[in-house]
Every structure is written in structure tokens, then in C-alpha cells.
Amino acid sequence: MAKQPKLSMPTLEDFERAEIIVRAVANVTPVLHSNALSEITGVDVVLKAEHLQRTGAYKLRGAYHRMSKLTAAERKKGVVAASAGNHAQGVALAAKKLGIKATIFMPIGASLPKFEATKHYGAQVVLEGAVFAETLTAAQAYAAKKGAIFIPPYNHLDVVLGQGTVGLEILEQVPDVENVIVSIGGGGLAAGVATVVQAYAAKHKRKIKVWGVQSENTASYIPSIKAGKPVKIETKRTIADGIAVNMPGAIPFELIKENITKVVTVSDDEIAKAIVLLLERAKMVVEPAGAATVAALMSGAIKPKGKTVVVLSGGNIDPLLLQKVISHGLMAAERYTDVSVMLPDRPGQLVKTAKAVASVGGNVVEVLHTRNGKGLDISEVELRLSIETSGHEHREQVFKALKDAGLNPRIPN
Secondary structure (H helix, E strand, O other): OOOOOOOOOOOHHHHHHHHHHHOOOOOOOOEEEOHHHHHHHOOOEEEEOHHHOHHHEOHHHHHHHHHHOOOHHHHHHOEEEEOOOHHHHHHHHHHHHHOOOEEEEEOOOOOHHHHHHHHHOOOEEEEOOOOHHHHHHHHHHHHHHHOOEEOOOOOOHHHHHHHOHHHHHHHHHOOOOOEEEEEOOOOHHHHHHHHHHHHHHHHOOOOOEEEEEEEOOOOOHHHHHHHOOOOOOOOOOOOOHHHOOOOOOHHHHHHHHHHOOEEEEEOHHHHHHHHHHHHHHOOOOOOHHHHHHHHHHHHOOOOOOOOEEEEOOEOOOOHHHHHHHHHHHHHHOOOEEEEEEEEEOOOOHHHHHHHHHHOOOOEEEEEEEEOOOOOOOOOEEEEEEEEEOOOHHHHHHHHHHHHHOOOOEEOOO
């Protein structure tokens, strides 16, 4: 097999030309100072609110830039894409603006809001494939059969240049930035942002660090950077499905390898806590893939020095998932605790337990009282309580109050 030619590094001027094109459809999203994250980290933290972009994510930028380069003959053939959500909406709106017919393949069981939004932008939506790999295969087969132009989500230089306009906006809006934190899935956004930021830093003889963040269950970039080439990994389930990619794109990988400072990972629990913080303290609804960057700061996976811009890449989260994530995030932050207490089966024990919790300001929101638990003696009952607490310290106070009342609380399995 012939060796592939080395990818030429895009220049700052390449991104500036892309910005002129992208500006026809994409909004300049705001940057907002975060008091909460600044207090947690001890550095000045600014949020790049790309979740407020049209279609709810940055994907519109790359899709529109790529499609703007198509010839009249190619546009006539139409475009096709495969996506579970954000890329689908970006391609659909870009196609509508450019007058191109779009066919989007989505997996069976795709989020209803994302499915409806994609249709709303005028695309023909085809549900096919139980898993995304099957959806992608179907989309590529359709493109080959119909002659339609396949629009990749990240592995194309025109897509990377479009996504990199996020980086140009950051440099314009926060000229004294010292760190940029961005999520990584296939790598299109991170490649564009990292490349444009480092090109700017080199031109102005400055040092700006760009940090990448992946879900620990789908972290393909860490072994790939170590190996010096894209490596395919076995992924595990993650709430951050927007960055759940099992192998880096070849083009983004080359750019990230050269321009990223470091790639770190975060857990689903950490992402859930970040979503809750953004809801409570910043009044922002951000999807798990977009909140991974905040999770990296909150968990200490990234400890930046100097002004830091955190990219919130998307806000398209299904309300049903959001409900689950909030509950999980509160549990992970020890704001919501399940407690099991074994009690003698006699009157007054439930009142005794409730008084102990109330004595330290705990709020019981749910109670299960059963005589049928596994391992219970014939004279015992199990009391399971769901208690609202304000954090780790308050949770420990609740456990101490229960123990001081002569009870033996434990975390249920």
C-alpha cells in the first residue's frame, strides 16, 4: 500500500477564510465568566457557550464549510450523513441554507427531540441500524448507490477548518487566554481549535495550552497518541454519546498530535456532577459531551494556571436523559443519599430514625419499609431512606446522627 502523503498543517489564514464562509450561517456564541468554576479552580474561568449555537452545537460550522466547497454538479447530487444527533442537525440546516437535498441516517431508537429537529430543518431522515456502526454502513451504501456526497462528522480538512472557527472566536473574545479546554470524540472540534490557537500563539510569540477531554469509557486518543497512529479501541457505555468514538479520524489525529497539550479523561459520575453545576450555578443546559470539559476542571484532571476558556460544545440533551443525569449527579455529589437501616420489628422505630435524620437537617424524600428483605431475621425490618443532603460533610452528619441514636446505617447494595 502506498504511503499516505503527510498532512499539511492548516494556517491561521486558512481558518480566517473559513470564518468568512461560516459567518453566513453560524452565530458568534458568547463567552461568560464562571464564578463557580473560578472559585473551585482558583483561576479565572470563562465558558464558551457553543451550546447556544444554532442547532444546539458547533457541528453546523464544519458541515456548512464542507458543503460550501461542493461544486454545482455535486450539490445537485445531494448530501448524505450518518449521525445520532448533533451532526445530523448541522448537516440538515447547512443543506437547507445552501439549497441542497439532505438525507440523514439515524439509528433506530435515536432521541426523539433530535429526530424531530433534523426533520424540521428539511432533511429526509432514515432510521436504520440497531447500533451506529450499522447506521454508518447504511449511509455509505446509500451514498455509493445514489451518487450523493457523504459529509463526514470530523474526518475531512474542510470540516476541521469550519470547527476551528470556534477557536478564532475565543481568541477574539478572550485575547489574554492562557488555556483552552475542549472535548474530543472523533477530533474535528479539538483539531480545529488546537491548530488555530497554536498557530496564533506562534505568530504572537505566546504560550497557550490546549487541553483535550474524553470520556474514560471511550478514550481512543490517549493510546493513539502513545502509538503515534490512530488506534481502534473497544468502547464501553457512556452518557457522553456525543464523544463516544472508538477510533480517531486520521486527519484530526495528525493535527491533535501536533497541537494538543494533553488529553485527559473523566468518568460519567464526574460528567453528571458537571451538568448539575452548570444547571444550578450557570443556568445552562449542556449535554454530557459538552459538560466533559467542566468535569475535567471540577475533578482536578486539569489544573490550569492562568485564564482558562472552557468550550461547552453542545446542549442537545433528551429531557428524559437529563432527568436521570440530574438524579445521578446529585447522588455522585452526595446531595442525595440512599441509606439502609436494620430495625427491630416493634413500634416507634420509624419515628426514632426520622427524628435522627431531622436533627441534623436531613430531608427524607422517600421511604421503603419492608419485612421481606434478603438476610433479615424474623424479628427485623429493613428501612430504606432516600435523603437530601447538601454535600459530603452534611451526609456524614446524617450518618453520625443515626449512629448516635443507636442505629446502624449503611449504604445499600
